[in-house]
Amino acid sequence: MTVNFGPTANDYVKHRAGFPTEFFDRVFDEGLIEAGHSLVDFGTGTGTLARGFAERGCNVIGLDISAQMLEQAKDLCQQDELDIDFRFAKAEATGLPDDTFDVVTAGQCWHWFDRAEAALEAKRILKSDGLMVIAHFDWLPLEGNVVDQTEKLIQKYNPEWYERFGNKMGLYPDWLQDFGEAGFQDIQTFSFDMDVPYTPDAWRGRIRASSGVGASLSDEDVSRFDSELKSMLAAQEQAEVTRRGLRQKDTGSHPVLQIPHRIFVAHARKLDL
Numbered sequence: 001m002t003v004n005f006g007p008t009a010n011d012y013v014k015h016r017a018g019f020p021t022e023f024f025d026r027v028f029d030e031g032l033i034e035a036g037h038s039l040v041d042f043g044t045g046t047g048t049l050a051r052g053f054a055e056r057g058c059n060v061i062g063l064d065i066s067a068q069m070l071e072q073a074k075d076l077c078q079q080d081e082l083d084i085d086f087r088f089a090k091a092e093a094t095g096l097p098d099d100t101f102d103v104v105t106a107g108q109c110w111h112w113f114d115r116a117e118a119a120l121e122a123k124r125i126l127k128s129d130g131l132m133v134i135a136h137f138d139w140l141p142l143e144g145n146v147v148d149q150t151e152k153l154i155q156k157y158n159p160e161w162y163e164r165f166g167n168k169m170g171l172y173p174d175w176l177q178d179f180g181e182a183g184f185q186d187i188q189t190f191s192f193d194m195d196v197p198y199t200p201d202a203w204r205g206r207i208r209a210s211s212g213v214g215a216s217l218s219d220e221d222v223s224r225f226d227s228e229l230k231s232m233l234a235a236q237e238q239a240e241v242t243r244r245g246l247r248q249k250d251t252g253s254h255p256v257l258q259i260p261h262r263i264f265v266a267h268a269r270k271l272d273l
Contacts, residue, residue, distance in 0.1 A: 006068035008214035018048030043109030047073030092117035119182035138170035161212035170262030184268035
């Protein structure tokens with residue numbers, strides 16, 4: 001499966017929820033990251049993590065290998081009047097100096113890297129006592145829910161994606177082994193769940209911006225998939241109207257879908273013993 005998020009950049013910006021305020025509150029409240037820290041964000045994409053940390057006073061460099069995503073990141077950065085240094089570079093070979101940065105982050109992207117090489121690169125550029133943070137913000141396909149039904153539709157068009165990424169619960173124990181094998185210490189995790197509201201149209205946009213659809217299917221298949229997803233969501237909406245005994249005109253605007261998500265964070269330190 002060849003994945004390229006460049007063609008999804010517009011949907012990515014509009015519909016893909018960035019990490020929630022609760023994530024940033026947690027890492028700052030626990031003293032993991034502080035205002036003034038120098039921070040490098042691997043696989044920055046449209047810069048959702050980079051902007052969140054810059055807004056809270058960190059000095060941020062964002063790296064990615066998609067020129068289209070970096071352009072979106074720069075535009076959003078300008079709109080938010082933030083000073084972030086976005087660069088075209090691989091997580092495995094950043095070109096940054098040794099022993100320089102307080103924090104390295106990787107949000108929703110660790111699985112796309114050569115993980116062993118990226119972990120060693122993070123350790124190389126971190127200062128002594130520097131922190132590596134891997135974070136995920138994943139939807140949860142619970143039996144019969146909208147996510148579950150959507151993933152099964154993706155499976156129809158992209159079985160390779162489903163085999164690798166489908167029906168997951170947003171927990172990543174393998175990342176801890178990556179830390180250990182790279183020589184990181186003080187390895188810890190935390191996770192918490194929350195619902196994210198989407199309108200049906202926004203959910204379609206979110207799915208188009210996913211690796212299993214817009215980033216790997218042909219334009220024709222993306223269009224066909226999106227049409228089927230639209231019909232599925234409309235049928236669910238009508239079934240809910242019928243179940244509740246409402247007339248269509250009484251329902252007003254489209255209902256909001258409450259999509260369950262899990263935030264998972266693994267972090268570790270570069271300690272010189």
